[in-house]
Amino acid sequence: MTVVRLTRMGRKKKPFYRIVVTDSRKRRDGGWIEEIGYYNPMNEEKTMKVDAERLDYWLSVGAKMSDRVKKITGK
DSSP: OEEEEEEEEEETTEEEEEEEEEETTSOTTSOOSEEEEEEETTSTTOEEEEOHHHHHHHHHTTOEEOHHHHHHHTO
C-alpha cells in the first residue's frame, strides 16, 4: 500500500521534513516514489508547501495519509 508521510531531513535538533509518497513497508527515511512538498516546523510560522494537485491524485488512486500529514494539511 502507498502512504503519504513525512521523511526527516536536516541536522540534529533542527528537523526539516519532506512530504513524500512511499510504500508503507519502507523505513521512514527509505526511498520514496515522489516528493510532493515540505514542512519546516522550526520557523515561527511553520513553513509548509504541498502540491495539492499531486496529493489529490495519490489519494484518488488509493494512497493513505499518515496521521501527522492529515493534521498538517488539514484534509
